Amino acid sequence: MLADQQILRIPGPSPIPPSVQRAMSQPMIGHRGQNTSDMLRRITPKLKRIFGTSQEVAIITASGTAGLEAAVVNVVKPGDVVLVIVTGAFGDRFTAICKAYNISYQRIDVEWGKALNPDAIKSYVQEHPEIKAIFSTYCETSTGVLNPIKDLSEAVQQVSEALIVVDGVSCVGGVETKMDEWGIDVMVTGSQKALMLPAGLTFVAASARAWDVIEQNEQPRFYLDLKRYRDNLLKDTTPFTPALSLLFGLEQALNLMDEEDLDEVYKRHTLMMEMTRGAFQALEIPLLTSDADGSPTVTAVKPDDFDAEEFRKILKKEFGLSIAGGQGHLTGKIVRIGHMGYCSPADVLQIIGMVEIGLVLIGKDIVLGKGTAAAQKIYLNQGVVNK
Amino acid sequence: MLADQQILRIPGPSPIPPSVQRAMSQPMIGHRGQNTSDMLRRITPKLKRIFGTSQEVAIITASGTAGLEAAVVNVVKPGDVVLVIVTGAFGDRFTAICKAYNISYQRIDVEWGKALNPDAIKSYVQEHPEIKAIFSTYCETSTGVLNPIKDLSEAVQQVSEALIVVDGVSCVGGVETKMDEWGIDVMVTGSQKALMLPAGLTFVAASARAWDVIEQNEQPRFYLDLKRYRDNLLKDTTPFTPALSLLFGLEQALNLMDEEDLDEVYKRHTLMMEMTRGAFQALEIPLLTSDADGSPTVTAVKPDDFDAEEFRKILKKEFGLSIAGGQGHLTGKIVRIGHMGYCSPADVLQIIGMVEIGLVLIGKDIVLGKGTAAAQKIYLNQGVVNK
Known part of the structure; x- marks a missing residue:
């Protein structure tokens, strides 16, 4: 690596x-x-x-x-x-x-x-x-x-x-x-x-x-x-x-x-949340929170058929990607992806690209690129499609 | 941005x-x-x-x-x-x-x-x-x-x-x-x-x-x-x-x-070339060189139905992505993507993710995520599929 x-x-x-x-x-x-x-x-x-x-x-x-x-x-x-x-x-x-x-x-x-x-x-x-x-x-x-x-x-x-x-x-x-x-x-x-x-x-x-x-x-x-x-x-x-x-x-x-303009900063965070959530939804990997409750700065994913910690390890080993695990009673049960501050839609595309590979490596039967495409569509609509 | x-x-x-x-x-x-x-x-x-x-x-x-x-x-x-x-x-x-x-x-x-x-x-x-x-x-x-x-x-x-x-x-x-x-x-x-x-x-x-x-x-x-x-x-x-x-x-x-090991450095460059080329091929965007002649460090793309310089401008404006144009008689006719040195397969996934959005923005009728999926498959095979 x-x-x-x-x-x-x-x-x-x-x-x-x-x-x-x-x-x-x-x-x-x-x-x-x-x-x-x-x-x-x-x-x-x-x-x-x-x-x-x-x-x-x-x-x-x-x-x-x-x-x-x-x-x-x-x-x-x-x-x-x-x-x-x-x-x-x-x-x-x-x-x-x-x-x-x-x-x-x-x-x-x-x-x-x-x-x-x-x-x-x-x-x-x-x-x-x-x-x-x-x-x-x-x-x-x-x-x-x-x-x-x-x-x-x-x-x-x-x-x-x-x-x-x-x-x-x-x-x-x-x-x-x-x-x-x-x-x-x-x-x-x-x-x-x-x-x-x-x-x-x-x-x-x-x-x-x-x-x-x-x-x-x-x-x-x-x-x-x-x-x-x-x-x-x-x-x-x-x-x-x-x-x-x-x-x-x-x-x-x-x-x-x-320089970016504060309203644009907020819009960017919302867009990154929507891209991240949209990608996991397209890949049919459950999210911990509902769309209404989701934060523009962090997204928690709650896999129902693979090991969250193993998934984090794979992404770390393959790409040097650090995402967080769960805390309290959610330890080992969720992964949390930060998309805040110095993070762009381009970075979210990179995260999703890696995540899709990680899902295949952990044994999930997914359609490669499907999450990426969902995030790209949301980017192109500058927000959730048909919002 | x-x-x-x-x-x-x-x-x-x-x-x-x-x-x-x-x-x-x-x-x-x-x-x-x-x-x-x-x-x-x-x-x-x-x-x-x-x-x-x-x-x-x-x-x-x-x-x-x-x-x-x-x-x-x-x-x-x-x-x-x-x-x-x-x-x-x-x-x-x-x-x-x-x-x-x-x-x-x-x-x-x-x-x-x-x-x-x-x-x-x-x-x-x-x-x-x-x-x-x-x-x-x-x-x-x-x-x-x-x-x-x-x-x-x-x-x-x-x-x-x-x-x-x-x-x-x-x-x-x-x-x-x-x-x-x-x-x-x-x-x-x-x-x-x-x-x-x-x-x-x-x-x-x-x-x-x-x-x-x-x-x-x-x-x-x-x-x-x-x-x-x-x-x-x-x-x-x-x-x-x-x-x-x-x-x-x-x-x-x-x-x-x-630290990476020199052989691994070379393998990484070859893999990045194959991922990049594979993505453009899946998207049916022509490359300037044949697979046999391609360099592990730089890939030239020669669009036949959209403007290369306009494409570069879109990617710069949307994402702050810098890729190069052509030189000599290829000025305005190709774009060149560097994937050398401090660049990883994760970075190539990011490039492809942005490129796909750029293609839609320039008016190409592509299947979003198709290039990404091709690059991901090559990554997962650690080289060109069936090589």
């Missing part, structure tokens, strides 16, 4: 564009100097546009989990009751964080692979006026579900003042996000998914309503205190030493997204 | 592997120091293996054309008569160099797109005992022909002592080359094709018989004097300041080829 070729199509970390890689190898600068302030001033409006908010977006040097923890420790405190909607492995992470802080939570479990039901949550919240905040997930990375957070927010707001906190780690930047318009109170994402960077930065934006809660919240926190980030951002700086090379890369990644 | 994605599939320069790119950004070192000598000592045996020779392989900091010029000025002098076999635009380059040096040449023109005929050359040389050297091309980049230089060499040696000089720029490293065994006297290649580097280095190897001629040749030359390169290489150094970053990259590229 061609040495040095690794084709990375897991649902994050995602590949880094060459110009972002080059930007990250710029010489180090002082983080309290004018150059850093200028850079933050250029970055900030672009980040706000991606979050769909006029509020500040905190840039924290940490993994995405720290962003989720920041959401928890800034908006709730022991004694508060929260609701966690669990649609997969990452929804579950909110419960683990709440546990660590002795925060009482109620949980609604949704079958893995299905999206949350806004009306059901609305009814639940109506019956539980004690709920101060609702934690949910935008794209559930472990299942490839995109939850209808806009509908959730609108439904809940009819009956409750609970804050809507959303983990958007594996989709913000690849999927339209309109915090202000939709009434989302806290949105978290990470650098290593649709934002085309290595892991190491997490971003947290809060609504005006959330900032009121955050300012009054007595829950002890220091590094993850969002007020510090916001107050420093307003002075074009950061509370602590930031991962400067990641900021260099962030600026270039945001420039690339502007 | 995804910003920052350029898919480079011209017949050179070819893409650079990430580890080669990283190697090239090592800090500069002194070219007369021990580190450079150690590096040259590690590089040399690997280069010899690629050329299939026990002789030194000169590493010249220059473009491939300088390597061709070095071949000319080292083995012939004004007054000598040489034969140039022209199978395309690059064969023609030898005549231009001979002209510049007032070297009398005879030429045999082979129809562009066809390979030279060893028996015809043998007969010609037999009738022209004045010929001191024969200049030919291994892979003719402008047409995608691989000339049978082994057969040429064996045929000519039966009737003549003329030196066999071969331009191997667009294939050495991707196609088996056995200078010593085949009796090739001078072989030239460049860094930017199958060797996976940027342009800037050219390599020239000579047989024992050629070195005798080179040593006695009174043709004036300085920078391109092969003796200087050989004599310095024997002392693990170079006659002039070398392009050190390209040498860093060269060592890593050679390591990658070793």
Whole structure:
């Protein structure tokens, strides 16, 4: 096999564009100097546009989990009751964080692979006026579900003042996000998914309503205190030493997204989802999620007559292709293909071309090229045929 | 379109592997120091293996054309008569160099797109005992022909002592080359094709018989004097300041080829040729060359009912895919796809996937996925079906 070729199509970390890689190898600068302030001033409006908010977006040097923890420790405190909607492995992470802080939570479990039901949550919240905040997930990375957070927010707001906190780690930047318009109170994402960077930065934006809660919240926190980030951002700086090379890369990644145009970025992700799903459907390989619930950034495939792990191994061995396996009770039962960030329809065609060969090698009786043709037709229609 | 994605599939320069790119950004070192000598000592045996020779392989900091010029000025002098076999635009380059040096040449023109005929050359040389050297091309980049230089060499040696000089720029490293065994006297290649580097280095190897001629040749030359390169290489150094970053990259590229195993590298190139040719044949798009004459590194396609340049433009616009057009009288009439160096069967599947979409966009009535399926079948058979 061609040495040095690794084709990375897991649902994050995602590949880094060459110009972002080059930007990250710029010489180090002082983080309290004018150059850093200028850079933050250029970055900030672009980040706000991606979050769909006029509020500040905190840039924290940490993994995405720290962003989720920041959401928890800034908006709730022991004694508060929260609701966690669990649609997969990452929804579950909110419960683990709440546990660590002795925060009482109620949980609604949704079958893995299905999206949350806004009306059901609305009814639940109506019956539980004690709920101060609702934690949910935008794209559930472990299942490839995109939850209808806009509908959730609108439904809940009819009956409750609970804050809507959303983990958007594996989709913000690849999927339209309109915090202000939709009434989302806290949105978290990470650098290593649709934002085309290595892991190491997490971003947290809060609504005006959330900032009121955050300012009054007595829950002890220091590094993850969002007020510090916001107050420093307003002075074009950061509370602590930031991962400067990641900021260099962030600026270039945001420039690339502007160059393509953010609406086009979102359309590309939807198109890649439709091409991927269409190919597997044409090949009659079951998908984990319904078309309505599928995420534009990751697709989970649930084979019913071959071994998911064996299939992944074949693709790795033949082509150096990395796709992800399942998590939790789906371990060994699904494969997950990331199509986010620095990934194009041409890359999806390559994935499908390899997948078809992998299916033959694992013993499936498929028509070669059939999945490719389905993806190509969807590309040529710029969306699902007859949509 | 995804910003920052350029898919480079011209017949050179070819893409650079990430580890080669990283190697090239090592800090500069002194070219007369021990580190450079150690590096040259590690590089040399690997280069010899690629050329299939026990002789030194000169590493010249220059473009491939300088390597061709070095071949000319080292083995012939004004007054000598040489034969140039022209199978395309690059064969023609030898005549231009001979002209510049007032070297009398005879030429045999082979129809562009066809390979030279060893028996015809043998007969010609037999009738022209004045010929001191024969200049030919291994892979003719402008047409995608691989000339049978082994057969040429064996045929000519039966009737003549003329030196066999071969331009191997667009294939050495991707196609088996056995200078010593085949009796090739001078072989030239460049860094930017199958060797996976940027342009800037050219390599020239000579047989024992050629070195005798080179040593006695009174043709004036300085920078391109092969003796200087050989004599310095024997002392693990170079006659002039070398392009050190390209040498860093060269060592890593050679390591990658070793890691894959040289025979596997050659097999991969043949497989990529067969997949590419098989796809176009399945789609009933004419190829310029016959199966027997096709090169493992580049395939020329000669559409008979659509515009080649328009097709290239569509692929560039849709996917950022660069393929080459024609040269000379084939300008506007063919497209050339490079599948050499840092290119894998997975990349060929991607090319075919894009090509099929391009064909529909240019108005061809094709069955989508048919070319992909043909390439996949060839991949699964690890070669042409029923071969």
